[in-house]
Amino acid sequence: MLSLKKYLTEGLLQFTILLSLIGVRVDVDTYLTSQLPPLREIILGPSSAYTQTQFHNLRNTLDGYGIHPKSIDLDNYFTARRLLSQVRALDRFQVPTTEVNAWLVHRDPEGSVSGSQPSSGLTLESSSGLQDVTGPDNGVRESETEQGFSEDLEDLGAVAPPVSGDLTKEDIDLIDILWRQDIDLGAGREIFDYSHRQKEQDVDKDVRDGAEQEDTWSGEGAEALARNLLVDGETGESFPAQVPGGEDQTALSLEECLRLLEATCPFGENAEFPADISSITEAVPSESEPPGLQNNLLSPLLTGTESPFDLEQQWQDLMSIMEMQAMEVNTSTSEILYSAPPGDPLSTNYSLAPNTPINQNVSLHQASLGGCSQDFSLFSPEAESLPVAGSSTLLPLVPSNSTSLNSTFGSTNLAGLFFPPQLNGTANDTAGPELPDPLGGLLDEAMLDEISLMDLAIEEGFNPVQASQLEEEFDSDSGLSLDSSHSPSSLSGSEGSSSSSSSSSSSSSSSSSSSASSSASSSFSEEGAVGYSSDSETLDLEEAEGAVGYQPEYSKFCRMSYQDPSQLSCLPYLEHVGHNHTYNMAPSALDSADLPPPGALKKGSKEKQADFLDKQMSRDEHRARAMKIPFTNDKIINLPVEEFNELLSKYQLSEAQLSLIRDIRRRGKNKMAAQNCRKRKLDTILNLERDVEDLQRDKARLLREKVEFLRSLRQMKQKVQSLYQEVFGRLRDENGRPYSPSQYALQYAGDGSVLLIPRTLADQQARRQERKPKDRRK
DNA sequence: TGGTAGTGTCATGCA
DNA sequence: GGTGCATGACACTAC
Numbered sequence: 001m002l003s004l005k006k007y008l009t010e011g012l013l014q015f016t017i018l019l020s021l022i023g024v025r026v027d028v029d030t031y032l033t034s035q036l037p038p039l040r041e042i043i044l045g046p047s048s049a050y051t052q053t054q055f056h057n058l059r060n061t062l063d064g065y066g067i068h069p070k071s072i073d074l075d076n077y078f079t080a081r082r083l084l085s086q087v088r089a090l091d092r093f094q095v096p097t098t099e100v101n102a103w104l105v106h107r108d109p110e111g112s113v114s115g116s117q118p119s120s121g122l123t124l125e126s127s128s129g130l131q132d133v134t135g136p137d138n139g140v141r142e143s144e145t146e147q148g149f150s151e152d153l154e155d156l157g158a159v160a161p162p163v164s165g166d167l168t169k170e171d172i173d174l175i176d177i178l179w180r181q182d183i184d185l186g187a188g189r190e191i192f193d194y195s196h197r198q199k200e201q202d203v204d205k206d207v208r209d210g211a212e213q214e215d216t217w218s219g220e221g222a223e224a225l226a227r228n229l230l231v232d233g234e235t236g237e238s239f240p241a242q243v244p245g246g247e248d249q250t251a252l253s254l255e256e257c258l259r260l261l262e263a264t265c266p267f268g269e270n271a272e273f274p275a276d277i278s279s280i281t282e283a284v285p286s287e288s289e290p291p292g293l294q295n296n297l298l299s300p301l302l303t304g305t306e307s308p309f310d311l312e313q314q315w316q317d318l319m320s321i322m323e324m325q326a327m328e329v330n331t332s333t334s335e336i337l338y339s340a341p342p343g344d345p346l347s348t349n350y351s352l353a354p355n356t357p358i359n360q361n362v363s364l365h366q367a368s369l370g371g372c373s374q375d376f377s378l379f380s381p382e383a384e385s386l387p388v389a390g391s392s393t394l395l396p397l398v399p400s401n402s403t404s405l406n407s408t409f410g411s412t413n414l415a416g417l418f419f420p421p422q423l424n425g426t427a428n429d430t431a432g433p434e435l436p437d438p439l440g441g442l443l444d445e446a447m448l449d450e451i452s453l454m455d456l457a458i459e460e461g462f463n464p465v466q467a468s469q470l471e472e473e474f475d476s477d478s479g480l481s482l483d484s485s486h487s488p489s490s491l492s493g494s495e496g497s498s499s500s501s502s503s504s505s506s507s508s509s510s511s512s513s514s515s516a517s518s519s520a521s522s523s524f525s526e527e528g529a530v531g532y533s534s535d536s537e538t539l540d541l542e543e544a545e546g547a548v549g550y551q552p553e554y555s556k557f558c559r560m561s562y563q564d565p566s567q568l569s570c571l572p573y574l575e576h577v578g579h580n581h582t583y584n585m586a587p588s589a590l591d592s593a594d595l596p597p598p599g600a601l602k603k604g605s606k607e608k609q610a611d612f613l614d615k616q617m618s619r620d621e622h623r624a625r626a627m628k629i630p631f632t633n634d635k636i637i638n639l640p641v642e643e644f645n646e647l648l649s650k651y652q653l654s655e656a657q658l659s660l661i662r663d664i665r666r667r668g669k670n671k672m673a674a675q676n677c678r679k680r681k682l683d684t685i686l687n688l689e690r691d692v693e694d695l696q697r698d699k700a701r702l703l704r705e706k707v708e709f710l711r712s713l714r715q716m717k718q719k720v721q722s723l724y725q726e727v728f729g730r731l732r733d734e735n736g737r738p739y740s741p742s743q744y745a746l747q748y749a750g751d752g753s754v755l756l757i758p759r760t761l762a763d764q765q766a767r768r769q770e771r772k773p774k775d776r777r778k
Numbered sequence: 779t780g781g782t783a784g785t786g787t788c789a790t791g792c793a
Numbered sequence: 794g795g796t797g798c799a800t801g802a803c804a805c806t807a808c
Contacts, residue, residue: 618786641796671786673798678785680799 620664627657629664636661637668731756 617625621633629636630651639647644665648658728746731739745762747755 667787669797670788670799674786674800676798677800 620660620667623660624664627660629653629657629661633664633668636665637672 618633624633624636631647635647636644648661653661724746728741728744729738731744733739739756741759743759744756745759747757747762747765749755
């Protein structure tokens with residue numbers, strides 16, 4: 001069955017890829033959704049968006065680059081819808097599930113925007129559907145993971161019609177010729193569009209392996225980049241779309257931004273912008289805009305080398321989980337840890353997989369590789385030194401290192417709240433000038449407080465209250481003093497049953513006993529005389545023997561019954577199994593210590609039986625026998641004090657006999673006490689073992705929850721940074737130029753207003769806000 | 779022969 | 794102070 005699935009899957013994929021490569025549109029969704037849900041799941045997983053809606057064909061006609069991506073009105077519509085859904089999703093703290101989106105690669109006829117295909121063949125993203133995967137359509141193809149969104153697309157006619165007839169063999173040959181030209185020039189097309197080529201070659205393998213994954217945000221970042229790129233039809237290189245009259249292409253007017261914010265943010269009504277830019281409703285992009293300026297707008301939450309955890313701490317956590325996995329506590333732990341989505345920070349830190357797309361720099365970098373060399377330079381450290389936007393040489397948003405997070409968000413508000421100090425510690429270490437949090441007011445304080453509390457909990461590893469309770473419990477349970485009260489099993493079961501006979505033997509008188517003696521006898525009957533009492537068999541033997549002494553060896557096995565009651569059921573012929581302490585027997589009884597066979601008791605004579613019992617008598621029994629004590633050691637030991645004294649008064653006993661009787665009673669009681677003590681010790685140890693296992697189980701569970709929380713936090717961060725990036729990227733000054741992220745920043749105040757403020761001012765505010773939490777902690 | 783586990787016993791403290 | 798109980802320490806035995 002598996003092989004059949006594999007065969008079908010691979011075969012369909014290969015066939016579809018082939019069709020796609022020759023230009024035949026294959027919309028797998030139409031087949032999978034309606035007809036073959038199992039097959040769909042085989043290929044796509046439980047829920048995924050697998051469509052090859054070639055939006056690029058809408059714009060990429062045969063002459064390809066004749067239509068700019070931004071000329072399509074759907075773009076704004078989709079962007080607004082997506083932003084709205086993302087913002088709405090921000091108030092939901094959800095633990096995402098993994099979803100695999102497989103994208104078929106279609107070779108663009110010619111002049112395709114190479115930079116528009118940064119995503120690899122496989123994109124792993126959240127099922128929340130709020131993260132977009134920029135498909136090969138240069139941004140028009142928006143988040144189809146949103147429920148029903150793809151339907152909207154189709155309703156709007158966004159789904160490209162089949163283009164099988166558009167591409168002829170000559171066209172394909174022409175593409176190859178142009179391609180070879182680049183190769184002849186020393187620049188293969190794959191240099192400019194690595195992922196494009198990579199996808200064509202490896203998509204089949206990737207679909208099967210599911211290994212190559214991209215962070216969704218990188219797709220968005222690439223989308224934002226690619227939107228501003230035009231493509232050289234010959235080389236496939238991309239270059240910034242700074243063309244005259246481009247106001248209808250790339251510029252999103254401020255009005256649109258405001259509308260967008262109103263639609264996306266609940267505080268949109270109060271949104272306001274500085275007056276100096278309020279009049280910029282007709283943004284006209286300038287030709288003189290330095291290339292790459294807009295592309296410098298990078299993720300304010302983007303961390304270059306995201307190492308949100310202390311490595312040592314995470315290793316400890318990992319080892320704990322590994323221990324629990326060894327204990328087979330919960331197999332879901334491994335599922336979480338090892339099947340974590342690519343964006344999972346823990347999976348990155350744990351597995352240290354080199355290809356894990358957790359490194360957002362890498363993802364964005366790769367996305368930029370698809371564009372052009374200019375884009376490439378944006379993400380290189382050298383970019384910091386490039387003159388950008390006139391005199392501005394500061395590029396604090398360049399995520400070449402981990403300062404990017406704090407450079408824009410500082411350590412306040414979102415950055416500080418989304419990431420506990422433990423998480424962004426490296427970012428703090430390398431943080432340069434702290435910049436204000438442009439999204440400080442994006443979330444209301446209540447939500448931020450919740451997140452902050454959760455961060456504290458995560459930072460502490462456990463709930464401090466619970467941790468203190470655990471600590472107290474451990475303290476109180478230290479040692480063996482917790483025994484009886486803490487371990488209810490310590491004095492139950494075998495003890496009660498074993499003491500029943502002794503208590504019954506004294507029940508006639510103990511019921512009439514009063515006060516102290518009654519309490520003593522009751523306590524004795526309840527938890528005393530463990531295993532030391534003579535059972536009926538012993539009593540019969542004793543009476544048959546007619547004289548003295550309990551049967552310590554019989555009772556010994558009864559006492560041992562708490563260890564395994566089913567094995568040693570107080571049978572005399574099983575004595576050879578256990579210990580045979582004969583040192584307490586009379587020297588005369590130590591001779592001929594060979595035990596009779598099991599059948600000896602049945603067939604043997606009374607003499608042999610007497611010999612056998614004689615051997616089993618303890619030293620005190622022998623002494624009592626030698627001293628002619630007129631009652632059994634069992635009575636001596638187990639009778640309550642009053643009954644015992646009454647019994648002694650009935651007989652005329654010598655001083656030596658009385659002394660021996662008292663010694664026997666003392667030793668017998670102490671013997672039982674010792675046995676109880678040892679039993680309690682054993683129970684305590686067993687209970688402690690159970691407690692340790694429970695605690696380890698709890699720890700593993702908490703670690704799993706921690707992983708999920710952090711993953712969700714990371715996704716929220718990505719969404720926020722994406723929103724910031726999109727909104728900021730659409731802002732234009734009076735000249736239609738985008739604002740430099742090194743000079744301006746968006747700031748969301750607590751009252752819901754949105755401000756575009758200078759970076760310096762944002763820095764100051766960020767510092768102020770950073771001091772507040774420190775003061776609070778003090 | 780030495781180590782270990784089980785057991786009994788003694789001494790001691792506590793209630 | 795006697796009694797019962799708990800427990801550490803020791804000795805002994807069997808394996």
